[in-house]
Amino acid sequence: MSDARQYGELGTQLVMESRRSTQTDTLIKYNDSLVLSIIREQRDLEKAIDAIAVEGRGPPPALLIIQTAINRNKRCLLAYHSHRLDRLRDMYWAVGGALPHILSNQDIRSKLSPHEVDYLRQYNSFVMEFRSEFSHELDITASITNPPKDLYVLVRVIRDCGKIETEMGTIDFQKGQRFMVRRADIEHLIVQGYLEEA
């Protein structure tokens, strides 16, 4: 393979990552170096345009090609980041808005860029603000996958989660134990994987 690259080849690679992420339903590590290379390509392309422009005369066809490459690369960059934000938001809601739960997970954390961590933090604060509109009646971040059939649920503790306030007083959930508890009290623990419905 030669070093010569077509315009937009890196952009294609980046979008392929997004597609792979969708197909495998996983968050892929933020591709810092590829993003940087494309940004560098963009700068070079812009310089190429400037170089053509100074020559004076009417716009040569090369200009159109370079401009198209610029537009395409930019679109690829935005699509890649936008796709990641969508995934991050999905992830956030899947754990019922428990941000510390995501950020303390080293595996996930290592896949995020620093700006993405900031994004999540800020997103979280916006959602919390929106949630406060309803806080007297219900918690909009609770699960919406299955409608509740019973008031109480038998749960098995998968991971220690310490003392939790419930309707029946404080319960100390320790691994391996089983409890019959009010669903609304512990729903978020099921979502976050501390408890499992037995």
Next chain:
Amino acid sequence: MVPAPPDDREPDFLEEDVVETPLEQLTRHWMNERHAPDILPAQEALLAALLDHLRRQSDAVQLLRGDPSTSEEEHIRIMLVQTEIERVKFIVRSYVRTRLFKIERYARFITINADIQTRLTAAERDHASRHVPRSTKNLLHAKLTDQHFYLEILQSLPEKQSHLDDTPMFVPPMVTEPDTSRPVFVHALKQCPTVRLPDGATLDMKKGHVSLMPYAIVEQLVARGEVELI
């Protein structure tokens, strides 16, 4: 609550034409919202009334449960009420979250489209505008999503490329809009006015009729409550 107008004497062997309860209304709006590609008008009054009702029910339940003279049979009833409360909350939650999802998705479109803004609650409008700035020109004051794009990419690009509102030729627009041509399943709740399909044919939907068609065609009927999306 507006009583449903009398239907046009269609034979109806299973159900009488009864007035929709608030919960039935919410369920209908919830289903519509989940199936419609566009954001539907917010049901603020209905939602507020239901939440109010939920709160009063919860308070009453708390009171009765604490009362030692409550009989065993009543305790069972209380449990049924509590379960029902949880189930209604589930629908409210799902309804609110469905809207939230669409609002985030179309945030940029919402800020430039006055019509869609009228369909949102004040809180929803706030949430949308936090995601994108009202003016896309000044990226330094950009909000959440735009700010993210700016920090990750745009600030590193040459100045000429660092805007989010380009309209290059031959490229789809950068603002995501609801796709109202998406097909939806429509269930007629009463005799509907004639609609014209994309191929020029017309369709008369009788009560109970179920059909698949682009959302844009039945948009008005959904808004008037003459059909529901299923």
